Amino acid sequence: MIQPFDDIYFMKKAYQEAEIAFDKGEIPVGAVIVLNNQIIARAHNLTETLNDVTAHAEMQAFTAAANFLGGKYLKDCILYVTLEPCQMCAGASYWSQIARIVYGASEPKRGFVNLGTQLHPKTKVTSGILENDCSLLLKRFFIEKRNLN
Amino acid sequence: MIQPFDDIYFMKKAYQEAEIAFDKGEIPVGAVIVLNNQIIARAHNLTETLNDVTAHAEMQAFTAAANFLGGKYLKDCILYVTLEPCQMCAGASYWSQIARIVYGASEPKRGFVNLGTQLHPKTKVTSGILENDCSLLLKRFFIEKRNLN
Numbered sequence: 001m002i003q004p005f006d007d008i009y010f011m012k013k014a015y016q017e018a019e020i021a022f023d024k025g026e027i028p029v030g031a032v033i034v035l036n037n038q039i040i041a042r043a044h045n046l047t048e049t050l051n052d053v054t055a056h057a058e059m060q061a062f063t064a065a066a067n068f069l070g071g072k073y074l075k076d077c078i079l080y081v082t083l084e085p086c087q088m089c090a091g092a093s094y095w096s097q098i099a100r101i102v103y104g105a106s107e108p109k110r111g112f113v114n115l116g117t118q119l120h121p122k123t124k125v126t127s128g129i130l131e132n133d134c135s136l137l138l139k140r141f142f143i144e145k146r147n148l149n
Numbered sequence: 150m151i152q153p154f155d156d157i158y159f160m161k162k163a164y165q166e167a168e169i170a171f172d173k174g175e176i177p178v179g180a181v182i183v184l185n186n187q188i189i190a191r192a193h194n195l196t197e198t199l200n201d202v203t204a205h206a207e208m209q210a211f212t213a214a215a216n217f218l219g220g221k222y223l224k225d226c227i228l229y230v231t232l233e234p235c236q237m238c239a240g241a242s243y244w245s246q247i248a249r250i251v252y253g254a255s256e257p258k259r260g261f262v263n264l265g266t267q268l269h270p271k272t273k274v275t276s277g278i279l280e281n282d283c284s285l286l287l288k289r290f291f292i293e294k295r296n297l298n
Contacts, residue, residue, distance in 0.1 A: 051221045052212050053244035054203075063201050072200045087266050088240030095202035095237065115267050117236050 005037040007080070007102050011129040014080040014104070017044040017057065018137055024049060028137045031057035031081040033065040033074065033098075040077070041065035057081060058089035062096050074098040075122070082134040084111035084127065094120045102126045104134030154186040156229070156251050160278045163229040163253070166193040166206065167286055173198060177286045180206035180230040182214040182223065182247075189226070190214035206230060207238035211245050223247040224271070231283040233260035233276065243269045251275045253283030 010032055017030025021044035033041040043060035047053055058081050066072045078100040079085075079093065085103065090112030093101060097120045106127060108114050119125070159181055166179025170193035182190040192209035196202055207230050215221045227249040228234075228242065234252065239261030242250060246269045255276060257263050268274070 047221060047244075051219065052215050053221050054208055054212055054241050059203055063203055066201050070200065072196060072202050086240055087243065088237050091235055091237030091240050091266070092203050095196075095235075116265055117240070118264050 007126060007129045010034050010039070010078070010080045011082070011102065011104055011134075013039060013042070014057075014082050015130060015133060015137070017042055018082045018134065021045045021057070022137060022141055028141050029057045029081065029083045031061040031079060033061045034078045034080065035065075035069075035074075035076055040068045054088065056086065056089050058085050059092055062092055062098075066096070072096070078102060080129075082130075083107055083138065084113060086110050087112055087115050087117045090117040090119060093123060094118060096120075098123055100124045100126065102129055104128070104130045105138060106131070156275060156278045159183050159188070159227070159229045160231070160251065160253055160283075162188060162191070163206075163231050164279060164282060164286070166191055167231045167283065170194045170206070171286060171290055177290050178206045178230065178232045180210040180228060182210045183227045183229065184214075184218075184223075184225055189217045203237065205235065205238050207234055208241055211241055211247075215245070221245070227251060229278075231279075232256055232287065233262060235259050236261055236264050236266045239266040239268060242272060243267060245269075247272055249273045249275065251278055253277070253279045254287060255280070 013032045014030045018028040022028035026045045029045040041061045041064035043057045046055040074096040082104040084107040163179045167177040171177035175194045178194040190210045190213035192206045195204040223245040231253040233256040
């Protein structure tokens with residue numbers, strides 16, 4: 001059976017958000033939040049634009065999804081994000097009680113996995129979806145940035 | 150020499166923010182951010198009002214302080230917060246590169262200390278300032294909430 005709404009489908013949507021961030025000169029990370037195969041929030045990193053270290057894609061997506069739902073818990077939702085969440089974003093996911101986190105590229109140094117951030121007991125994790133694309137976009141960003149400076 | 154602007158002075162200001170949260174029916178946590186003995190941001194927990202798990206006092210204070218400064222790093226600033234920060238807020242402090250975190254009541258279960266959240270290498274921590282007052286306000290809140298339900 002064809003399943004059009006799989007992890008790759010939604011990660012592509014998160015990737016499109018990352019591309020928007022790229023075009024704005026932001027570190028290219030994008031996120032979407034999905035409930036029952038419907039995207040209820042889209043966001044990309046805006047730390048430079050907003051001068052705000054808390055403006056990671058995931059944080060904005062959590063806020064937007066809760067706003068859409070009219071309640072602060074995201075118990076049946078899935079977060080798709082192009083880069084492994086940091087401690088802050090994983091910590092926020094704990095409070096949101098999100099059902100699943102699906103990420104693309106790994107972030108061994110600042111990601112929540114190696115830093116041991118505690119997720120909510122009900123949160124499941126899938127990694128490596130479109131990993132190469134997500135990672136290449138980040139590498140391209142930092143290479144271009146270095147060449148400009 | 151009399152030092153009017155000590156940790157207790159600023160924690161009292163954070164406590165006043167916690168009292169505002171209490172009066173709104175929010176878990177009473179307050180925060181201020183100080184630069185050169187001047188308060189540049191005040192905030193209190195607004196998770197219920199905003200329906201947003203990311204609306205902890207510290208997160209709003211980081212955003213407000215960066216907005217005040219016109220830059221996203223808080224390298225010379227001190228965060229005063231009535232309750233030990235959680236993983237999310239400690240994770241945000243990492244990105245802000247804040248110079249110091251001073252907190253009142255400890256939070257052994259969900260606080261960053263026992264959960265091992267990594268702070269920025271330059272961030273120093275002081276705990277236990279007005280601990281009893283900060284803790285009592287939280288206890289009073291949960292007792293009143295239980296009696297209402």
